[in-house]
Amino acid sequence: MQEKGKIKLGISIGDLNGIGCEVVLKTFEDSRMLDFCTPIVFASNKTISQQKNHLKIPINYNGVPDAYKALDGKFNVVNVWKETPKLQFGEATPEGGKFAIKSLQKAVEALKQGKIDVLVTAPINKNNIQSEEFNFPGHTDYLAKELNGQSLMFMVTDDLKVGLLTDHVAVKDVSAAITTKLINDKIEVIENSLKMDFGITKPKIALLGINPHSGDNGVIGKEDDKILKPVIKELANKGHLVYGPYAADSFFGSDGYKKFDAILAAYHDQGLIPFKTLSFGKGVNYTAGLSKVRTSPDHGTAYEIAGKGKADHSSFKEAVFSAIHIFRNREEYLELTENPLKKQKITRK
Known part of the structure; x- marks a missing residue:
């Protein structure tokens, strides 16, 4: 028994x-x-x-x-x-x-x-x-x-949790894959997981930009302005603590990640390179959702x-x-x- x-x-x-x-x-x-x-x-x-x-x-x-x-x-x-x-x-x-x-x-x-x-x-x-x-x-x-x-690739340690909007997708296909629906779906999964699986009552989430410098107001790509920012604003109006989009190159180096319960990266390497650099050997790949x-x-x-x-x-x-x-x-x-x-x-x- x-x-x-x-x-x-x-x-x-x-x-x-x-x-x-x-x-x-x-x-x-x-x-x-x-x-x-x-x-x-x-x-x-x-x-x-x-x-x-x-x-x-x-x-x-x-x-x-x-x-x-x-x-x-x-x-x-x-x-x-x-x-x-x-x-x-x-x-x-x-x-x-x-x-x-x-x-x-x-x-x-x-x-x-x-x-x-x-x-x-x-x-x-x-x-x-x-x-x-x-x-x-x-x-x-x-x-x-x-x-x-509705799964989410969620890389986790006690102090750092990084989810992926797109995971095993070729870089050339990332922008086309990111839609308003996808962002809402992944945010819902990550919020539910933080509450149910990690005991965080009111999770605070950071969303990283798709383009360098989050597009620099459209100079380096318009996806951040056209897709990410409207979704973030809509989620905020509904009471969700979702912020961004943040420029990925400085976000981790400046310890910005420590202010959030989780980070949602736009694509695989944008999230996994900093995650594994900061926590290799201690990190866990968790399938949330x-x-x-x-x-x-x-x-x-x-x-x-x-x-x-x-x-x-x-x-x-x-x-x-x-x-x-x-x-x-x-x-x-x-x-x-x-x-x-x-x-x-x-x-x-």
Whole structure:
């Protein structure tokens, strides 16, 4: 029997030729992690054995045929496949993509069925994972489809939270992709997430400009004046604490971000370069806006160090703790919103 309240934390193993297995095994090599959750890895006994032996990580595991069979106090492995994939560390192989898909599909299936409470995904390669079964730019888009949500790529630490208006979109297509509806949708997701997932009652959000210097009043592009500013004004009139657009080049260097609960960047690198510069190794990629909680580390497959035992598991460990904390915050938020009398009692304290 699962101990009441112990979170069942599912893990998709990612690309077997990257550092995914290594950061997972290193995280749960510390048995104290089992006090916080019941880890359930979707892979196979043979694969985990292969990896732990190669990496010389002394961890015991409990093989189970289904997530329901996972034991509390154990590092559980759901046997998703019977084959023994050939390990080619540092290489993006079709086989690596094939088993990354299998792990992710089974983990998401278990998440939808309530067999696990949260999902933490190890890094995939966005190229070799493409197939008829998986035709998405990444985890975020796939999970949005599977969980029927309006997703937001949300990079988070305790002190810095950066959401993306557009994520895996080519730079040449960014301006055309940003519409009034998209901005309103993403602001709604980010506000709801800050309230429900992070306990921020009245979130204050900064919106970064699309063009250099936010367009310099139309001299360097008109999108900021025509699209961003009217939306921000309309949101402000409705009582939302949304400000901007701010010139992205000076926003982070001047510590402007510290005045806000979250920042919404116009495109991928505009948000992720400063985020990873300020918090690399401690950051977490969180998919906000879904009915279920999914986190991942803030790094990729790191083929250049795969199989060498050099991977830093700090970000994956943070992703585990973030998933647990967000799940608990959601439980409390939903309980309070469903029971306003309890909320009043707590407020009076």
